[in-house]
Every structure is written in structure tokens, then in C-alpha cells.
Amino acid sequence: MADRVYRTEALILRRTDFNEADRLLTLVTPGGKRRVVAKGVRKTTSRLAGHIELFTHSQLLLALGRNLDIVTQSQILERYETLRTELPRLSCGYYAAELYDKVTPEEGEENPLLFRLMVQTFAALDTSTNPTLVLRMFELRLLHAIGYRPNLHRCVASQELLTEEANRFSPALGGMLSPAHTSADRNALPISLNAFKLLRYLQTVGDEKQPYQTIERLNISEGVQREAESVLRAYLRTILERELKTAAFLDSVLRSP
Numbered sequence: 001m002a003d004r005v006y007r008t009e010a011l012i013l014r015r016t017d018f019n020e021a022d023r024l025l026t027l028v029t030p031g032g033k034r035r036v037v038a039k040g041v042r043k044t045t046s047r048l049a050g051h052i053e054l055f056t057h058s059q060l061l062l063a064l065g066r067n068l069d070i071v072t073q074s075q076i077l078e079r080y081e082t083l084r085t086e087l088p089r090l091s092c093g094y095y096a097a098e099l100y101d102k103v104t105p106e107e108g109e110e111n112p113l114l115f116r117l118m119v120q121t122f123a124a125l126d127t128s129t130n131p132t133l134v135l136r137m138f139e140l141r142l143l144h145a146i147g148y149r150p151n152l153h154r155c156v157a158s159q160e161l162l163t164e165e166a167n168r169f170s171p172a173l174g175g176m177l178s179p180a181h182t183s184a185d186r187n188a189l190p191i192s193l194n195a196f197k198l199l200r201y202l203q204t205v206g207d208e209k210q211p212y213q214t215i216e217r218l219n220i221s222e223g224v225q226r227e228a229e230s231v232l233r234a235y236l237r238t239i240l241e242r243e244l245k246t247a248a249f250l251d252s253v254l255r256s257p
Helices: 081-085 087-103 112-127 131-145 179-184 193-205 211-217 222-240 245-254
Strands: 005-018 022-029 032-038 057-063 069-078 168-170 175-177
Touching: 005 032, 005 087, 005 112, 022 112, 057 112, 069 112, 081 087, 081 112, 087 112, 087 131, 087 222, 087 245, 112 131, 112 211, 131 193, 131 211, 131 222, 168 179, 168 222, 175 179, 193 222
Parallel strands: 032 069
Antiparallel strands: 005 022, 005 057, 022 032, 057 069, 168 175
């Protein structure tokens, strides 16, 4: 029986009602994305229900199933209570979860570094004074992890080092264009120097061991943050060939009066 059960850390990204009393869970684990079932957790007598809340970091015991593995035990490691109770942070969590879900394979591609990125991101969304900047760094780190790191230091058309005169970002080509090569993409987006510097800074410190701590020292205007957001959204939209469903919800929450 021992070889039929296994333990794994997991971050619970989605919960869906299933059958009369079960829930389907989408997890990010060191072994990749997993879809599992928690049986009977919608019953009032279930002891497991309170241990598989959305956006919790847990230690799970799972049993191998015919189609889906089954959650048999759960120990919560981090609840991220602030994130789950404050709507702006919660909306950021939904956005990060959907973005991860859309760019990762359906099942089983082992990636412990990507798992750690998700755990670090949700921990930062829970505590940061600027969760929207956390999302920008998360987008940049995730793009790097999946092989779509935007080129912010060399012209994507000529590979020459960029100067402060660079003011066009090409979602189609995947990076900044130097002033001499803007014709490489007539649809490239204008970007201010401050937004360009912000993206380069976030990308650079995103490679450090504890990158989210640096965000707390930044004082960035809302206009510059929105510009950086717009550029990265356009790049992600080009890669995914769609807009994330949670983007509109996130915008409505963060832009509401």
C-alpha cells in the first residue's frame, strides 16, 4: 500500500465542485501542475475541508487513483490570510494563478524552481505594500522561467546595447527596439524612459535570491506602473494569443473608486 500513496508540497490554485460532495483541485507542486480530487469535502462533517482552502500552501498526502489522485490528508504550511481576505490582493492572486495555469503543461512536468516562484509570489502578495509591483516582477520571472524572457538590455532587432533613447517595445519580437531599428516592428508600443527603467530593474533584481524584498523600497508613480503593466500585458497577450479572464476582474478591483 505504501507505493500507492505519496506526499507533496502544493499551492492550491483552483477549486471546482465535483459530483455531489467532492472538489477538484488544481495544484502547483515541485513535480509540476496536478489536478486531484478531494472526496467528500463538501459535507459538513468533513475534517479535510478546512485544510484545502484556495491559495494555501500545504503538505498533502495523496493516493494514486484511476483517473485522478485523491487527497487523503492535508497540513497547511501557510494560509496567506491577508491575501485571501483583502479583495485587491485576492484579485492579484487570481491573476497569478491563471497566468501560471495558462503557460504550464497540463500535467506532470517537474519544475521545482517554478513551484518556488509561485510560493514566493503568493507570500509576497500576502505581505507587500505594493502587490501590483509584485505582479510585474512575477510576470517577468515567469516569462524567464518558460523561455520568453523579454530582451530589455539589447535591441531585439540588432542586438546592440540599448541606451536611454530606446522608447519602443515590440510584443511581436519580444523586446525593446533601439531608435535606429523601430522599423523592425511598426506596431511596437511606445514606452517612457521611467517605465523602461522600471522593467529593467525588476528583471535584474528578479534574478536575486530574495527579489520581492526590493520592491518595498521602491516609490513608483501610478502612471509609470500602469505603463509597465500595459507593456507586459501586451507581450503576454501575444504569447498566449488571448487575454487572461482575470485581467478584467483585476482591473475593475484596482481601478474602482
